[in-house]
Each structure stands twice: as C-alpha cells, then as structure tokens.
Amino acid sequence: MDNLQSTEIKILDAARQVFHQKGFNGARMQEIADLAGINKALLHYYFRNKESLFEKIFNETFGQIALKLNEIFLSEMTLMTKIEIFVNFYINFISKHSYIIQFVINALQDKPDQLREIILKQNLSPGLLLEQVQKQLKDEMGLDIDPLHLYINILGLVIFPVVAKPLIQSIFAIPDDKMGIFLEQRKKIVPTFIANALKGYEKDKSFI
Amino acid sequence: MDNLQSTEIKILDAARQVFHQKGFNGARMQEIADLAGINKALLHYYFRNKESLFEKIFNETFGQIALKLNEIFLSEMTLMTKIEIFVNFYINFISKHSYIIQFVINALQDKPDQLREIILKQNLSPGLLLEQVQKQLKDEMGLDIDPLHLYINILGLVIFPVVAKPLIQSIFAIPDDKMGIFLEQRKKIVPTFIANALKGYEKDKSFI
C-alpha cells in the first residue's frame, strides 16, 4: 500500500499513535513494529531504544501544542478575537487528536527532568506570551489583570472537558452522542463565558 | 512502628500511594510490598492479583471524589456559596493529594469498560446534581443555562491547573515557588471569575 513512505516515517507514524494512546509505560515496541509493518529488530536499527523513540515523539508533539499557542497569541488581533480563534482551533484540534494533551501531561508528570532539555530547545516565548496579553488587557479593556490566570482559565475551559471526557461521562451519566454535541457547543459557550467574566471586572477591578 | 495496623490496611495504604503516583502500568507489586513492609507473596495472599488490588484502590478513590461533589452541590446553600466552598475545598484537596485526579482520569481512559461496573455501584446522583443547579440558576439568578456547562467550567478552572502543573510550568517558565502562590490565588480568583461571568448573562441570556 503506502510502501512509498520511508521506513523511518512509517515507524514514527506508528510510534506516535501508540505512545499517544498508551504512554511510555503502556506502549509496546512489538505493537509499534506491527503497526509500522516491520519487526522489532528494525525498530532498534532506526532508533537506539524505546527511550529515544519516545523522546522524538514527545519533542514533536509538545512542539505542535506550543507552536499554536505562540502563533495565535503573538499575532496582531484584538484579545477577544484571539481567544475566539484559539478556543475554536483547540477544541477541534484536541478532539481530533484526542490523546495528545494527556500524553504530554502524563509524560511531563512521569519524567520532568529527562524532558526539560527537550522543552528548552523548543521555540517557546513564555515572556512575550504573558506581556502581550497583559498589554492588551490594559489597552483594550482597561484591566490590570494577571495574564497567567487568564491563560490558565482559557486552557482549563478548553482542555479539561476533552482530557477528562470519560470522567465527566461517568460522573454525569452522559452518553457518547450527547458528549459530542456538548463539546461542539463549547466553541461558542467558552468565549462568551470569558467575555462576560472580563466585562465584569471593568466595574470593580479586583482581580489580583 | 505501626505494626498495630492490620496487614491489609498496610497493603492498601501502600498500594494507594504507588498506584496514585504511577498508575496501573507504572506501578510495581514489589514496590507496593516494600512500602507495606511485607513481601510479594503476601500481597497475592490478600489480593488475588494486581488487577483486583488496583480496582479496590480505584473504587475507593473515585468514591472520594464523587462524594464531595454530591455533598456540596446537593446541600442547602445558595449557588454562589456552593461554588466558593467547592473551589476552596477542591483546590486544597487536590493540591494535597496531587496525583489523585490524574490517577482517575488515566484509569478511566485506559480501561473504561472494566471500571464502568465499579462506577455504577457508587452512590452518584448525576440527575439530581444537574437538576439542583439548573433550578438554582433559575430561581436565584433568573438564568436559563445548561447546568452541565457550568459544572464543567467550574471543574476545568479548578482541576486543570493542578493536573497540568508541569505542563504549565514548562510553557510559561514558572518556577516551583511561584506556582504554589499561583494556585493559592486561584481560590479567590476562580469564584470571582465565575460570578462575573454569570452576572454577564443576566443582561443577555444567550447561553444556549
């Protein structure tokens, strides 16, 4: 079929899928090999060991997540436009790649030290990300607000429902079809919720 | 030392700790035995296998989380009081037991089918939980809002920062000491954020 792809790419595609779904401990080299249509020996020919293959995938995945954050929040748009675009994009993105965020969260929890170097090599701009939003809050809405809290509020509202989907469905007894509709609704609900909250501060600016 | 405790309790304490931190795949029966001060054979004498020990811990942990939700939101208080109490309690609780939520989320992601039965045996009241809040939104604030979205907003704002702590610290380059202060601040910030957002709906009730 797709024997046009190089073996290395077939391996990376397979590894990405397995690592994303099962994490480092849950993943099996045999399963990755099967999915790539090769055998274990060849896996180790291309990548020294499980660890190095995992780090390759982690680097790629973390970069993908961080990149979009940079792209959107360092662009030239009003803050509320950025938030709308971000919420829409991210709900689509993580719904499609449903394991991607949890993979990163778990990896960072399991081996924070090994992964620190990899993260530092990424093109992240944490300082800029915070400054930009702080400035826009001030200029566009007259608010003296800690931008980090706003970021975390946005991320929490967007990411939590996707990551904790099975937990939420268990607690509130939501069937699969309703859950899909529910997530779709949040593309509109979350920006509105945030906009309303920010409007509220304009009267009493008591947000830290 | 604490040889007063029965062996079974020592095992459960050890298993709880190891499973919470490392999940099912990451946990080692040897490590649990060591922590309990016994050997592996005795572990299997009390609990048939790793799976059944894990299920015991999962049942207990999930119950703890669900119980508090029920307790607070089915009580007799105003909605905003419930939210304040819930946010305060949960940020304390999951900061103290920092792995507990992620343990449940991961377990439910890994083996949703095996755990479904366990969850159904819990004393959850999903229907009541939703009805109660819906009624209070209407009666106390005049809002026709989907209560599920409000629950998820609250949970996301509270849980996400704790679960994704290492991810957040990596993206925004936050040192450990600042992160502790940051989480503490959220006890006040989150209820305010929610209150402001809900106030916003009172003018234009366009929330679904």
Added chain:
DNA sequence: GTCTATATGGCGATAGAC
C-alpha cells in the same frame, strides 16, 4: 499468616545471516 524459592511469561535489546 508469613516467609523463601521458583515457575512462567513478556519485553527490550542484540547477534548474525541475507
């Protein structure tokens, strides 16, 4: 109930032929 010793299987990794 608690221990030591061991069975059993699976997994990551390597040797070596082609």
Added chain:
DNA sequence: GTCTATCGCCATATAGAC
C-alpha cells in the same frame, strides 16, 4: 536495510515450608 532467532532481565504469580 531487513529479517529470524535468541539472550537476559524483570514482573506477576504460585508452590510449599514454617
């Protein structure tokens, strides 16, 4: 580059003495 065969280890689980 790709394969088959196999090594060596470690993890779960059991047998059997005390």
